[in-house]
Structures are given as C-alpha cells and as structure tokens.
Amino acid sequence: MKRSRSRKKGDIHAIAKEAGVSLMTVSRAMRGVEGVSEARRNEIAAIARRLNYVPNSNARALAMDNANLIGVSLPNLFNDVFADVLNGMRGAIEYAGYSSIVDTTDYSSKNELAWLERLLTWRPVGVVLTGVDHDPALRERLQKSGIPTLETWDFSIDPIDICVGIDHRAAGRQIGEYIVSLGYQRPVYIGTKPGRDLRAEDRAAGIADAFSAVGIQPVPRIFAPDASNFVMGARGFSIALEGYSPDVVFFLSDHYAVGGLMAAIKMGISVPDQLGIVGYNDLAINAILPHRLTTVRTPRRQMGIMGARNLLARINNVPVEKAISLPVEVVIGDTTRQQ
C-alpha cells in the first residue's frame, strides 16, 4: 500500500482502530447520530478525548457538500451601527448551529463581489449583504447559485432573495416632516461624498421630499474630505455655515452630528436657539451629550435578529416574506426647537 503522505494520528481512523470498530461507528458516535449503543458511544468518546481528536471540518464539509456556513458582508466595523446589527444576527445564527464569517467591503461593491467569489468557494448555505445596491454581477451570481441571501439594513421591494431592512427614504421623510412641522425653513444636509453611502443618500432624498412638499427646495448637500465621521461632521458643519445660512442641519448619522454639535459649541452657536441639529441612528453616545440629539432610532439589533431568523427559515425551506421594512422612530431631543 502506498502512503506517501503519512497519516497523522488523531483522526477518525486512529480512533476506530483503537476502539476496534469501523469508521462509520466512530463517525456516528462523534456526530451523536443514532445507531450506536450507549456503551460504544461512551467508549469512543473517551478514546477520542484521549487521542486529542479534532474533527476535520474541511473533510466533513466536502463529504456533505455543506459547511453550515453563513457569510456576512458589512461595509465596515468602525461603526456601532453595523456592530449592533451583526450582534443580533450572530446570536441567532449560532443558536441555530451555523457559523458565520464576517468580512468588510469598505462601501465598495467591487470588494463585495470579490468577497462573494471567495465565499462561494466555501459552499456557504446562506449569504448576508448590507444594503441593496450591489454590483450587477453579484446579483446574477447569487440568483444563479440559488443560495439563500438576505439583504439587510436597507430595504427593497425587489431583493435578490429576501430582505429585512429600513426604508431609508421613508425614514428621511419621516424625520423631515417632523422638522418641517417645527417650522424650520432653511435646511442643509451634511453627508459623505456622493456614491459612497447610498442609504444615506436615500435619507437625504426623503428629507428633501418633506421640505419640497411645503415648497422648500432644494436641500443643499454638503460633504467634507475624508476623515473620521466625527471630523467630517465638524468640517461639514463649518462649510455649511460659510456657504449657507441654515436654520437646521441634518447629518448623515449621529457620529457626524456629534461632530457638528461640538463644533457649534466651540463656535458659540447656541443650539437649538440659533440652529437645529438632527442626527440619525440614536447611537449610544446620544445618552450623554449635553444636548440630546434629535435623531431617528433605528431598530438595528432587532433587524439583525429578524434578518437572521428569516434567512434561517429560508435555508430550511420555510416560506418567509420576501421583503420586510421595519419602522423607525423619531427621537425628539434638545437640538431642535420644541413643538
């Protein structure tokens, strides 16, 4: 018998030999599958422990053509937002006995596509994407492969497969209408450069909808050069004040808004008397700000949990709703005037 690569001890064969049983008996015993007597099962478990047996998931995945793996793609990890979603999701995924592998795309659909290609070689049972805007090739790839796919954070009535998210445009409209109702008339929106964060652009569009409904338009959109979110908020704020004379400033997110708020404090601008400030997401930091931000609470954790549940259902061929939009809630803070 030719054995060029030496068989290291510790695999299922070694255990079988040691226990004097066949491979299958060991395999069954290790997996807890029925068909092995209690006595044998214990005996085998003991031997496995003694031999420091570590199952080989690669072999198992190959044999079963299934790695019990779910791939998750996020724009980045620098953001409590996605961490919340992810945490909710992971709990559910792991509870169901699957593993998740996470990667980041830095808001690039090219990266996302490349990530997917790599992921597919591992034969995942499910895929989670952030947002609904992807490289066209990605959509085709996933649909052709038939792998259950969840799009989250964002909402689309025509998802690749299923979707649990927020209708950002509607959310923008919602907060926009509230701000309009407070009588603000000269809004400005501060975000990041066009094309980078499409959800944020949807929000901005929703805000503009609300203002244009009362005859106010356009809502100028401003962005500062790349930096941390806090800094971009602060810089964008300065730029806004130079070029416009807003009575309310919408920010891409609370991070940005904190930057803006701090800048306002430093500049001696009184909030909300002289100027309103509006964020998005209701992040943890909001709880400790000197003026609580007026913002929009997004059900991030819940979205993660529900998304994962639906994806798991889909994986198990249980029918689920194709597209679910979760409601958001306007948080009335101290950075806008009272009603």
Next chain:
Amino acid sequence: MKRSRSRKKGDIHAIAKEAGVSLMTVSRAMRGVEGVSEARRNEIAAIARRLNYVPNSNARALAMDNANLIGVSLPNLFNDVFADVLNGMRGAIEYAGYSSIVDTTDYSSKNELAWLERLLTWRPVGVVLTGVDHDPALRERLQKSGIPTLETWDFSIDPIDICVGIDHRAAGRQIGEYIVSLGYQRPVYIGTKPGRDLRAEDRAAGIADAFSAVGIQPVPRIFAPDASNFVMGARGFSIALEGYSPDVVFFLSDHYAVGGLMAAIKMGISVPDQLGIVGYNDLAINAILPHRLTTVRTPRRQMGIMGARNLLARINNVPVEKAISLPVEVVIGDTTRQQ
C-alpha cells in the same frame, strides 16, 4: 459504476471532460502551477469561465491539509480600538494570500476557548488572540498543536508563541507620571467591573504605581453598572464625585472619558480648572471635543500590521522576536492643567 450522489456540473471533472484533458491538467491550470502549455491554460480558463466553475475550497483544504486560514479573536466589535487593530491586520494577512476569520468573545475566556475548538477543526495556519490572559486549557491546546499564535493588544514576556502589544502597566505608569508631574494629588480611576477588562486593570495599576511613587495612595477604582461605555463613564463620574473629592479622574478609555466630560459640562464643573480628566487610546472623537482629552495614543493600526507580519513570518518559519512591546505616547490635551 455506482453514483448515488449525482455529480453536479461545474467541478473540475466537468472542465476536464469538456477540454478533453485530465484532471491534473485542469488542476494545474487553475492554480497557475507550471507544467501546462500556454494554449491549454487559456483554453481551460475559458471553459472554466463558461461553465461557471467555482473551486471547492473544502476539497482543496482537505487535500492540502491547509486552508490558508488565520483565525482572529477579539473581545468585541463595538470598539473602534479593536477595529483599528483588525484593519491593520487584515490588510497584511490578505496581502499575503491568507484569509482571516474573525470572531468575538465578549471578554469571556470560556467563549474564547470554545471559539478555538471550533476554529481548529478548520485547520488554520495561524491564530490571533487579543490579550494575554486566557483559559489555561487554551494555552496548552495551542502549544500542543504547534500552530503559530499571535497575542496582541497586550504584552507578555511569556507569550503562548509570539506577541506584539502594549505594556499597559507601563503605559499607565507613563500617563500617571505625567499627571503627577502636573501636581494632581487626589486621583480616581473609573473603569468596568473587576475581571472583565484585564488590560484596563493593568493600566490602573500603572497609574497607581506612579502615584504611590510620590506617596499618594491608594487610587480608588470605581465602576458603574453595565451600559454603553459612554454611559458607564458618565455614571462612574457621578459616583466618583459623590464618594470622593478627586482633582483628577482617570478613565478606562476615551469613550468613558467622553461620558465623564459631558457629565462634567452638564454639572457645570469647569475642566480642567476644578478637575482634570484623562482618557486612554486617543480615539477619533477626541479631535472634535470642546476640550481635547488628555489621553494616551496607542499605535493600534501599527500593532495590527506588525502583528500580522510577525505572525506570517512565523508561519513561514522565519524567525521573529517572541515578544514586542510598542511604545505609547502621552497626548497633552485641554482636560488637564498645563505644566
């Protein structure tokens, strides 16, 4: 020939048949290994593309007993700190052609051990751990397995394998000495509950070292009930003011310190005149605070990059230093009195 499980098209066999060559030729062509003529190689590549060939990494990993995988364990993702380290690391890892899979332990060494057990079934070529305090079983497991292991963030002269991190106690001493030099005499430290974040406890010990060197001790340690870091900072701050009358407050991190600073602003306490505030990490938010925090800049990204490089070297049997401690830098801000 018995073929109970049908062979789906799209694998290496299908390509071989289509191209009229053997398996090995396809295998070699796909891997870019030498031994295939240019013409054949192109022909095979074209067919693979046409057939939507997706390599099966599970099979490859099994055959090579190596998945080119590096497992990374972090306490959590809610923290820019680890995100920085991770980003630095990933770049280097992926550049070298490896994949990384990340998981979080929520500061639990039990979770970490369970994670490792799962990871090992995938036959990783390297492992990255955060910190140097682990379940004893984990240390033994890794050393017995012989898998190159990097411990990061923290520093130890006796790592499991190799280590690139910060000497947190020394860092605590460093900032402590600076604060002592400013003449502060009644320090308080605000952190989280004992046993949760051991690095932070080291820092606190270092701070205490610095004060005890000038005869001031103890440095009371305070913590608030679980909440977000910002909130714990703010609550801890209130507790500190009730129970003690500090002239300087050290916080576990900048997150906590921001919570404290905001609380101070709300309470009308003038910083730094009445009270000094000291953070840790020099996070992005510091750039936009009304008073820039006095804090400690930690080389997080660099740590990730260097850690990854050393781990990769170790994986390739290139000798590297066992333990590297990176220097930190005191950032002099506006939340402590001037020299």
Next chain:
DNA sequence: ACAGAATATGTTATCGATAACTAAAACATG
C-alpha cells in the same frame, strides 16, 4: 422457541481536489 422487526455495525463508493510518480512529446546537442 422461532419468524419478523428493530437495533447495531460493517462495507464500499464518493465528495472535489492535490501529491507523487510515470509516460509521452518536444527540444537540444554533438
């Protein structure tokens, strides 16, 4: 006590790919 059912265990083929070794074809060299 004995046939049929239920339980326990073994045998063989496969999963998709790579390593090691072999064989054939193309190139050189004197």
Next chain:
DNA sequence: CATGTTTTAGTTATCGATAACATATTCTGT
C-alpha cells in the same frame, strides 16, 4: 540522427469524513 533533457500531460493513491446499502445481532410477540 541518436540520445539525453526539458516540458507537458496522465495515472493512481490520498486527504478525512459521510451516504447508502448490506449484514449481523438483539428483541418481541405469539
């Protein structure tokens, strides 16, 4: 042109585990 090289391509065994099918053993009820 014969022979030794180099290149290119094929054959066979394996990686570690599971599925499907076959077989042996233990129960069960009559």
